[in-house]
Amino acid sequence: MLVLDTADLPAADRIEAFRAVAVGESGSCSVEEEHPEAGVRKRLEVWNFGPLTLFSTQGSGMRIWRTPRHARLDSMNTVSVITQSRGTGAFAWNGHQQHVGPDSLALAHKTAGYEYAWSGDGLSVAFMVDTERLGLPEHLVRAAVPLLRHSPVAPLLLRHIRSLHRNADRLSADPGAEALASATLELTRALIVSVAADERTRRSVAEETLLTRVLAYIRAHLSDPGLTPRTIAAAHNISVRTLYRQCEQGGLSLEKWIIRRRLEGTRRDLATPEHAHRTIEAVARSWGFTNPAYFSRRFHQTYGATPRRWRLLHQRPAAFAHPDEP
Template structure:
């Protein structure tokens, strides 16, 4: 949902408008821009996802900060996760200073204040939510901030947030928003605890978030034909038996979950004009289906039609239909 695009505003109003939106939506107390008023550009979108808010900010160079004085003056006790996408800049918190570039992640705890900036054209994705949602001691959260860039969970979280952004318009008002928010919070908890907290806390959170991390890993590697339960178990330092029990306790079959997500991806590609030049077999293979007959059978079971007919209907612009109820199980 678009909140602000300064290119739509008169030149003299652009900086002030961005300062007002940044203060209201993100708790920022100061904004400095790199470009003169005539060439400054900032665009801000946001989507509510249950208890989370997802922001996408892009534009010319800027520095935003939340001063300790501002933090003491208001009662905003929130956490912000920033996934930097474009440009180079930096992040400062107390005596911690970190260079940031594409595909880096940082955490801000609002009661402590921070500075975040980039030079030239840049963009970032940010998640904001109440600190209490993490269910972690404040000391553990703050202790993690300087070392999170070294966490083995960081890349998983980055990929997950990129994925959320890709579907935000479709899920923000849907029934899945709360479930997606819960999964995201579990990943953030695992990220923080992976570098902070005592051993007992780390073990407890690792156990609690294992299914979320398993499914996030599977999403990242969904197109790879060798994505097997054995590989997933090995990547998470657990046994296949434990993995199956974990999934069963979560109410799903891992193999069916993987097949369903691959079918969704293939179905989308088959309907997309940008993939019209590719054969059905090539699309299926790109989503991990090495056996064309197996792909066609599972596609028909899930969507009540063949891949070829689905592609023809999509090209004719005919309305799609919901898959039969049996396709949602597992």
């Protein structure tokens, strides 16, 4: 949901407007624009997924920082995971400094203070949640801050955040938004303990979050036709039997779940104008379907229409669709 677009405001009001919105949405902070004399461009979008808030901030270079003093000015005690989809971010906390590019992320604990900045045109996507929702001691959260690059969970969480952002309008309004928030928090817990906890805690949280991590891994590899129970199990250092037991305990059939997610992806692409130039077979192949006849049959069974008819009905006004078209 769009909260602020400075293009709609007089130039003289843009800096203060962005500061006010930043404080109102995420709590007390200080904001400094890189080149205020050259003009401020900011577009801020915010979506709520139950207890989790997703932010998208894009525009001209800036620096935002929070100190323990800022934390004392409000009651928010939050943890944020920050990513940079365009440009390169700079994160600093307690002597730790790191660059945040498209393939990395940063972990920030508000009461501990931190600084985040980028130069030139940038796009940052982050989510924020109350610290207590993680169910982890604060010292563990802070210990993980400089160690994230060593976590095998980081790529999964990064892809998950990007997917949430790409479909945020639809997903935040979906009845499953709370479940998506839970999955995000489970991945965040796994991220933190994978680099900062003792062996006993790591094993415990790894077991608790195994199914969440498996499903996140599958979502990230749906386009791979070589995705099989054996490769999924191997990626998580478990047996195929354990994989199936986890899925059964989670109330899902592994093969059916994968096929359904792939079908949802093809259905979405076939109805989207930017994919109109691609053949149906190419769309199906990009979601892991290598047998066109099998794909067409499963699509028709699931949605009551052939892929071709679905595309015809959704890529042009319905008034022009003849009811007897195949």
